Amino acid sequence: MGTIVAICSSKGGNGKSAITALLSVNLAFAGLRAAVIDADPNGSFSTWHRTTYGGYPALSVSQCIDEDEIVAHALEVSGQHNVTIIDTAGFRNQTASFAMGVASLVLIPVLPDRHSLIEAAKTVRQAESVSQIARRSIPCRILLNAWNPRGLAEQATLDDIESFKLERLPTAIGSYVAMEKYTYSGLVPTSGALGKAALEVIEHIHSLVGIEAWPPPSRANLSRPKS
Numbered sequence: 001m002g003t004i005v006a007i008c009s010s011k012g013g014n015g016k017s018a019i020t021a022l023l024s025v026n027l028a029f030a031g032l033r034a035a036v037i038d039a040d041p042n043g044s045f046s047t048w049h050r051t052t053y054g055g056y057p058a059l060s061v062s063q064c065i066d067e068d069e070i071v072a073h074a075l076e077v078s079g080q081h082n083v084t085i086i087d088t089a090g091f092r093n094q095t096a097s098f099a100m101g102v103a104s105l106v107l108i109p110v111l112p113d114r115h116s117l118i119e120a121a122k123t124v125r126q127a128e129s130v131s132q133i134a135r136r137s138i139p140c141r142i143l144l145n146a147w148n149p150r151g152l153a154e155q156a157t158l159d160d161i162e163s164f165k166l167e168r169l170p171t172a173i174g175s176y177v178a179m180e181k182y183t184y185s186g187l188v189p190t191s192g193a194l195g196k197a198a199l200e201v202i203e204h205i206h207s208l209v210g211i212e213a214w215p216p217p218s219r220a221n222l223s224r225p226k227s
């Protein structure tokens, strides 16, 4: 079974779908078999993939919003892929709980904003409850998003993370125009600062829970198809 990463938060609009796009495209670009399960009833990710994404690198995307089906679906998909990312809805929902239950790792995007952090703390508690039901520890990490390392709100959010005793990945994703407009452009960077941040996050996931076929053979061997 491949690695399953559930991207969750009871707060809407903090970058779950954008981070799903960033990680899945970079995993696929590195030559891994990457799948996305869109578990948000809004279907934002799958609509983007169907209508706007350029199609390279190839991603396997499916939709599953049913809490009674998500576990079986995720297990089936993860059997055929190195990494499966589940993009969940931005409100408390049972499908997200079941996605956590089947996940190798739960990632919770947090913006430099107190509301975002408070909701993240609730999402961590939700993952802890799911861990208790599943009788296994489900690792859970905050992923700082749209982050300016020198910002004041960022510093206050880091203080909150410490006082709430939340665990976070060391890498933060900055605020990038490319992340703002990928929904229109269909383009997700695999190079530059954003590509580097994506690779760092993937490395952290690998060191926490392991990713089959990671690290990939030299990226130099990967070339874009001629159009």
Ligand SMILES: Nc1ncnc2c1ncn2[C@@H]1O[C@H](COP(=O)(O)OP(=O)(O)OP(=O)(O)O)[C@@H](O)[C@H]1O
Pocket: 011, 012, 013, 014, 015, 016, 017, 018, 019, 040, 044, 088, 089, 090, 091, 145, 146, 147, 173, 174, 175, 176, 177, 179, 180, 181, 182, 183
């Ligand atoms: N690092 C970033 N830099 C700049 N813009 C970003 C970044 N991350 C996300 N965005 C933008 O913020 C908006 C919200 O992001 P996104 O849709 O990914 O959030 P979400 O958590 O999936 O929302 P929902 O809960 O509604 O599903 C989008 O316009 C997205 O392009």
Ligand SMILES: [Mg+2]
Pocket: 016, 017, 018, 040, 044, 045, 087, 088, 090
């Ligand atoms: Mg979304």
